[in-house]
Amino acid sequence: MHEWALAEAVIVTVHQEAEKQNIKQITKVQVRIGELQQIDLDIFKFALENIKEIYDDMFLDADVIDLEVESSALKCKVCGKEWEFRDLSHLKEDENESIHFIPETAHVFMRCPGCGTPDFEIIKGRGVWIQSIEGVL
Amino acid sequence: MDPRLSVIDRRLEKVENIIAVSGGKGGIGKSIVAAASALVLAENGRRVGLLDLDFCGPCAHIILGTDNLYPEEEKGIVPPKVNGISFMSVISFTAGCPWALRGSEVSNAITELLAITQWGMLDYLFVDMPPGLGDPALDAIRLIKRMKYLLVATPSKVALDVMKKELQVLKELDMKIIGILENMKRKESEPLRNKLEDLEVPFLGSLDYDAHLEEAIGNVPELLKTGFARQLREAVERFI
Numbered sequence: 001m002h003e004w005a006l007a008e009a010v011i012v013t014v015h016q017e018a019e020k021q022n023i024k025q026i027t028k029v030q031v032r033i034g035e036l037q038q039i040d041l042d043i044f045k046f047a048l049e050n051i052k053e054i055y056d057d058m059f060l061d062a063d064v065i066d067l068e069v070e071s072s073a074l075k076c077k078v079c080g081k082e083w084e085f086r087d088l089s090h091l092k093e094d095e096n097e098s099i100h101f102i103p104e105t106a107h108v109f110m111r112c113p114g115c116g117t118p119d120f121e122i123i124k125g126r127g128v129w130i131q132s133i134e135g136v137l
Numbered sequence: 138m139d140p141r142l143s144v145i146d147r148r149l150e151k152v153e154n155i156i157a158v159s160g161g162k163g164g165i166g167k168s169i170v171a172a173a174s175a176l177v178l179a180e181n182g183r184r185v186g187l188l189d190l191d192f193c194g195p196c197a198h199i200i201l202g203t204d205n206l207y208p209e210e211e212k213g214i215v216p217p218k219v220n221g222i223s224f225m226s227v228i229s230f231t232a233g234c235p236w237a238l239r240g241s242e243v244s245n246a247i248t249e250l251l252a253i254t255q256w257g258m259l260d261y262l263f264v265d266m267p268p269g270l271g272d273p274a275l276d277a278i279r280l281i282k283r284m285k286y287l288l289v290a291t292p293s294k295v296a297l298d299v300m301k302k303e304l305q306v307l308k309e310l311d312m313k314i315i316g317i318l319e320n321m322k323r324k325e326s327e328p329l330r331n332k333l334e335d336l337e338v339p340f341l342g343s344l345d346y347d348a349h350l351e352e353a354i355g356n357v358p359e360l361l362k363t364g365f366a367r368q369l370r371e372a373v374e375r376f377i
């Protein structure tokens with residue numbers, strides 16, 4: 001389960017940030033999960049709970065982590081066309097799996113639907129990102 | 138906030154030494170030095186890893202004679218073993234296809250790979266760097282603070298000049314320099330050592346131009362029998 005590594009990253013970052021800001025109890029963490037990375041939310045939640053148990057901490061409840069899937073926006077650097085990852089559904093399973101591990105491999109397997117170049121930008125909806133952390137001091 | 142940045146040190150925490158093989162200029166033998174150093178140390182029973190950070194032109198796998206490598210998933214991804222080396226390359230994700238990629242996305246991909254790769258316990262991790270002082274070089278400096286640099290140069294004025302520029306940047310940023318290794322030395326070339334005196338960096342030795350090296354690429358037992366490998370073993374002794 002490779003999601004474990006990213007879930008751990010979220011928990012560790014929340015801890016570090018809470019320490020910096022002297023937060024004693026976390027009340028809300030907003031995590032955006034980019035569509036491109038195709039993370040299964042149930043697996044990710046399971047990983048978060050699992051890690052919370054290992055860290056055995058009382059100050060962060062896995063329930064307060066709010067996961068929100070962000071739709072993707074891809075934009076061609078050459079012709080300017082914009083599209084979403086879900087617009088193209090022809091990818092094979094192992095290609096999707098590569099993108100799941102390293103979202104930038106989208107450039108290996110996808111082309112701009114306008115002009116056919118691999119030279120496009122991932123504007124949003126890439127991967128795991130912490131949007132905000134709230135807590136009581 | 139990018140959560141990945143907080144776990145990179147953890148992924149590398151059981152790695153004793155992280156050594157970037159760099160040198161600025163392209164085609165001077167960084168990849169072959171990185172891969173062969175890893176092989177030579179593995180041969181001596183050390184626990185060794187090799188990370189190919191040249192995402193747009195990976196070739197460490199060609200030197201090792203392997204493709205179709207699939208990492209295992211275990212709390213991240215675990216590098217597959219090749220000739221006793223824990224080996225990580227983007228070829229595991231690119232299905233043999235080219236990967237044309239802009240700098241900011243190279244950066245993101247490097248961060249991702251470092252955040253999910255579980256290296257485990259290693260004595261040495263060699264990082265095969267791409268040429269230049271672009272995003273990968275800066276990301277390596279930013280993300281792997283413990284990295285030590287092994288700089289490769291050839292007798293060519295061109296390679297020397299570019300290597301000196303990289304050295305200057307690394308020194309300015311307080312990165313640790315292991316030393317300079319001369320590669321592709323020819324009988325008639327003026328010793329590089331003489332040109333390095335003012336740099337205050339250890340000279341690790343010279344590897345001759347080896348006309349038989351090309352035939353051994355992709356064949357590890359043959360590679361380890363070359364004159365190149367013999368000279369590299371001596372040089373490696375100087376920095377481990």
Ligand SMILES: Nc1ncnc2c1ncn2[C@@H]1O[C@H](COP(=O)(O)OP(=O)(O)OP(=O)(O)O)[C@@H](O)[C@H]1O
Pocket residue numbers: 162163164165166167168169170191194196266267268320321322344345346347348350351354365
């Ligand atoms: N000492 C040597 N004798 C003969 N050939 C060599 C020697 N060192 C390197 N080579 C050859 O030179 C070529 C370039 O080597 P290598 O790919 O390791 O360079 P590099 O610095 O990693 O290049 P790049 O900058 O593209 O990553 C290879 O074909 C390699 O076999």
Ligand SMILES: [Mg+2]
Pocket residue numbers: 167168169191196265266267
């Ligand atoms: Mg190389």
Ligand SMILES: [Zn+2]
Pocket residue numbers: 076077078079080081112113114115116117
């Ligand atoms: Zn286009």
